[in-house]
Amino acid sequence: MSARTLDLTNQTGWLCGRILSDLGAEVIKVERPGGDADRNVAPFYRDKPQPERSLYWMAYNAGKKGITLNLETARGRDLFMQLASVCDLIVETFPPGYMREFGIGYESVSHVAPHIIVTSITPFGQTGSKRDYKASDITLMALAGVMATVGRPNRVPLRLPLDQSYNIASANAAMGSLIAYHERQLSGMGQHVDISIYECLVRFNYRDPIFWEFSRTYSRRSEDRSIRGKDLYARIIWPCQDGYVTWMFFGGQMGAREIGPLIRWMKEETIDVPGIDKLSKLEQEELDFSRLSQDELMQFEDVVAQFFARHGRKELQEQGMKRGLTVVAVNDIEDVLLDAQLSARGFWMKIEDETLGEAVSYPGHWFISSETENHVRGRAPYIGEHNEEIYEGLLGLSQSQLESLRQDGTIGEFLR
Amino acid sequence: MRSQQALEGLKILDFTWWAAAPLATKYLGDFGAQVIKVESHNRLDLLRYTQPFKDDRVDLDGSGTFLQSNTSKYSITPDLTHPQGFAIIQQLVRWADAVIENFRPGTMDKLCLGYGDLRKIKEDIILVSSSSLGQSGAYSRAKGHAFVAGAVSGHFYLTGYADGPPSSPPSIPVADMVQPLFTVIALLAAVDYRRRTGRGQWIDISQIEPLVHFIAPALLDLQVNQRHPRRVGNWHPTAVPHGAFRCKGDDEWCAIAVFTEQEWQALCHTMGNPVWTRKPKFSTQVERKKRENELERLIEEWTSRLSAHDVMERLQLAKVAAGVVQRAPDLLRDDHLRERGSFIPLHHPVMGECSHPTPPIKLSRTRMQLRTCPLLGEHNEYVCTEILGMSLDYFLKCMREGVFEG
Numbered sequence: 001m002s003a004r005t006l007d008l009t010n011q012t013g014w015l016c017g018r019i020l021s022d023l024g025a026e027v028i029k030v031e032r033p034g035g036d037a038d039r040n041v042a043p044f045y046r047d048k049p050q051p052e053r054s055l056y057w058m059a060y061n062a063g064k065k066g067i068t069l070n071l072e073t074a075r076g077r078d079l080f081m082q083l084a085s086v087c088d089l090i091v092e093t094f095p096p097g098y099m100r101e102f103g104i105g106y107e108s109v110s111h112v113a114p115h116i117i118v119t120s121i122t123p124f125g126q127t128g129s130k131r132d133y134k135a136s137d138i139t140l141m142a143l144a145g146v147m148a149t150v151g152r153p154n155r156v157p158l159r160l161p162l163d164q165s166y167n168i169a170s171a172n173a174a175m176g177s178l179i180a181y182h183e184r185q186l187s188g189m190g191q192h193v194d195i196s197i198y199e200c201l202v203r204f205n206y207r208d209p210i211f212w213e214f215s216r217t218y219s220r221r222s223e224d225r226s227i228r229g230k231d232l233y234a235r236i237i238w239p240c241q242d243g244y245v246t247w248m249f250f251g252g253q254m255g256a257r258e259i260g261p262l263i264r265w266m267k268e269e270t271i272d273v274p275g276i277d278k279l280s281k282l283e284q285e286e287l288d289f290s291r292l293s294q295d296e297l298m299q300f301e302d303v304v305a306q307f308f309a310r311h312g313r314k315e316l317q318e319q320g321m322k323r324g325l326t327v328v329a330v331n332d333i334e335d336v337l338l339d340a341q342l343s344a345r346g347f348w349m350k351i352e353d354e355t356l357g358e359a360v361s362y363p364g365h366w367f368i369s370s371e372t373e374n375h376v377r378g379r380a381p382y383i384g385e386h387n388e389e390i391y392e393g394l395l396g397l398s399q400s401q402l403e404s405l406r407q408d409g410t411i412g413e414f415l416r
Numbered sequence: 417m418r419s420q421q422a423l424e425g426l427k428i429l430d431f432t433w434w435a436a437a438p439l440a441t442k443y444l445g446d447f448g449a450q451v452i453k454v455e456s457h458n459r460l461d462l463l464r465y466t467q468p469f470k471d472d473r474v475d476l477d478g479s480g481t482f483l484q485s486n487t488s489k490y491s492i493t494p495d496l497t498h499p500q501g502f503a504i505i506q507q508l509v510r511w512a513d514a515v516i517e518n519f520r521p522g523t524m525d526k527l528c529l530g531y532g533d534l535r536k537i538k539e540d541i542i543l544v545s546s547s548s549l550g551q552s553g554a555y556s557r558a559k560g561h562a563f564v565a566g567a568v569s570g571h572f573y574l575t576g577y578a579d580g581p582p583s584s585p586p587s588i589p590v591a592d593m594v595q596p597l598f599t600v601i602a603l604l605a606a607v608d609y610r611r612r613t614g615r616g617q618w619i620d621i622s623q624i625e626p627l628v629h630f631i632a633p634a635l636l637d638l639q640v641n642q643r644h645p646r647r648v649g650n651w652h653p654t655a656v657p658h659g660a661f662r663c664k665g666d667d668e669w670c671a672i673a674v675f676t677e678q679e680w681q682a683l684c685h686t687m688g689n690p691v692w693t694r695k696p697k698f699s700t701q702v703e704r705k706k707r708e709n710e711l712e713r714l715i716e717e718w719t720s721r722l723s724a725h726d727v728m729e730r731l732q733l734a735k736v737a738a739g740v741v742q743r744a745p746d747l748l749r750d751d752h753l754r755e756r757g758s759f760i761p762l763h764h765p766v767m768g769e770c771s772h773p774t775p776p777i778k779l780s781r782t783r784m785q786l787r788t789c790p791l792l793g794e795h796n797e798y799v800c801t802e803i804l805g806m807s808l809d810y811f812l813k814c815m816r817e818g819v820f821e822g
Contacts, residue, residue: 134738143739160590164630178600183782191779207588218743226589342624363635366625371609
C-alpha cells in the first residue's frame, strides 16, 4: 500500500490506521496540541499515568508518524486542507457534523481534493435516529445483542474483554477504506466511507437475528458452552488439572474421527473412567445432534470431563495433537507469548522504544505473503514528534513559519 | 450516469466452504466483485446443511446460515475429477484476479490447484489461503476451527467473570467473524500490489494471528508491568460506574459507562440526586472507584424500578452513555438499523422473502447491491456461456457427459 493517510482518530479508530500502516501506507497521526485525549487510556508503562506511556496508545498507534494541529482555528483548518490535498485517505472519529462545523467536512475536503477518501468511524454512523447517542464499548456490546449471550444465566451479562468493539469497527473501516481506494484507481474519485460501530457489532453477532427470523429462537448465556442447532449447548471449555482446554463433540463422521482416538487414549491409561462404555458406542454410531437431548449430551460430556480433569493442559494438547484430536490448551496471556505455533510463524516483532529503554514484543503480521511484508513498522510516535518532517518536508513550510505556528498555538508547543 | 459498484470488474474464483472464508467472498460480491463459488455434492459446503431452515425442512437450498454468508455469488458444480470439469476450472483461473480457498493446508496441492499449479496457468494470480492455524508452523496440519483460535489467542482466557471459567459467546465464533475482514484486506492489498508491480502472491491467513492483535494491550501489560492479565467481567480500569444494571422485568438490563465528572453529575441528576450521591465517599472518581461495588448496587436500586428502555432514554437525554442489553428480536425491529439498511428484504426461490444482512460499510458514491445466495449449481450455464464464452450447444453436451455434478 502506498496510500498516504491522515489519522484523526480517538481510541475507537486507532487500529484502522495501524492496519494501513502495517500494509505499508504512510500514516500521519494528527493530535491536538498537547496530545490525544485518549493517551490517558490505562494501563500505562510501569503504571505511571503519562500521555506517552499508555499501552493502548502504544499498541494501536505503533508505526505511525505523529504531528499536532489545532483544527478549531482558522490557521489550523488551512493547514489541514493543505495536508488533505497531498493525502489519499483521511480516517476520523469525530462526532457526526463536527468536521462540517469547522469547515473541514467531507464536502469541503472533496471540493479541494476530489480524490480524497474520508473514512468516518462513529458509534452509530453519520445518519439514523441513534446518530447522536452517547456510547462506549460496553453500551455498544449491549445494544448489538452480544452481551445478552455472554456470561451465566441469572448473573449479569458481560462484554468481551479489552474494548473489542473498537477493534472490530476499525477492521471494517480498513476494509471499507481499501474498497474505496480500489475503486478510486479506476474512477479517480474519492468518497465518504461511513462506519457505524453498532452495525459492525450487529454483523459480528451474525447468528441470532437469522435464527430469530427463521425459527423464533435465539441463544442464551451459557458461559463455557456453545450453541448447536436451536437449543443444545455443548461444552467447549473444559477444566483440567492446571487450567482449561478446548474440545468439542462433533456430530457425524467428523465426530466419529475424534471420539475413536480419545477412547483409545482413555483405555491405554487403564484408569477407570465410569461411563466409558457408553462413550464407546459413539465410535460406531455417529452422534446425531439433531436428535440429542441436553441431558444425553451432558452424560457423554461427564465421561470426557473426568478424563481431562486428570491431565494438564499442555499434556492434553501435545498428546491430543499426536493422536489426531483437536484438543487445545486455553492459553493464558503468557502462554500466548510463548505459543509454539506463533513463534514458528515468526509472528512477534521486537520494537525498541528509547524512552522506555527496553524492547517489547508486538504482534507482527496479520497474514503471511509470499511476496510482500505486512507488520508493525516501529514504535508509536511521541507528541508532535514528526512536526518538522511533515510541515517542513511534506508541506514545504519554512522554519520560521513553523516557529510561528508553535507560538500561536496552531500546532502548540513541543512538550515532553 | 449510473453509479457503479465499488468492486465491479474484480474477478474471484471461490473454493471456500464452511465457517469463516465464505463471509469474505460475500463482502467482495456485495460490493460488486464477480464471485464464482465452486461447489461439490461430494464435499458439500456444510453451511448448506446448517440450521435454521425455512419451516424447519432440511433443504440444501434453504439454509438461513448459508444465505447470510453467500449473497451475491454464482454457484457452479463442475466435477473436478472429470477432465472437462477440470478444464473449466483452469479457464476460470485464467479469468480470475484471485483464487480463495479454506481447505486444510495441502488440499489444494492434491487437487493440482496449489500456488505453483495456479501460477503455471496464470503467472500473476493471487491465491488467498485461509485456515485456522496457518499454512506453516508446528501445528499447521492439525485440525482447527474458530474455538481453537479462541483458545490459542487468549480471547477465551480473558472473557468471563473474575470468579468464573474462561468463556465465549455461545453463538459467535469470534475468529470466524474477524478473519474474513482481514482476508478481504489482504486480498485488496495484493490487487493493489499487482497493479503497481505486475506480480501476484500467495497469502496465508490464519484465524489466530488477527485475534492476537486484538489483545495487544494485554500482551504489552504482561511484558512491561509483569502483570498477568485476567478475566475481569465488566470491570474497567478507570470508568465508574461501568457495567450492566438490572432493570424492571425478567433478565432485562441496561449498560451504563461513566468516564468523566460531568457524566457522573449528569447521572446523579437523572437519578434525582439521591442523598447517597452527595456523600464524601463518592465525591471524586478515585473515591468512587474504591467503592464501586457499593456504588453500583446503589445505582441498581434506581435502574431496577425502571424498564431498560426508560433507563437508556433518560440517560441519553443527559448525554450519558447507556445501552439496553438487546436480543435478536430487538435488532430486527430497531429503527436505526432499518433506517441504515442493515437488513434488507430480498426474495429467495426457496426461502421466500427474508432479511439479508448487508456489510456494515456505507459508501457515499458507489452503489451496494446484494443478490440473494445461489442455489446449488444454479449458475453452471451462466458461467460457461456468459463468462467463459462457451456455446450453449457445447455446454449442453458437457451437461450430458457428466462434466457437472448433480
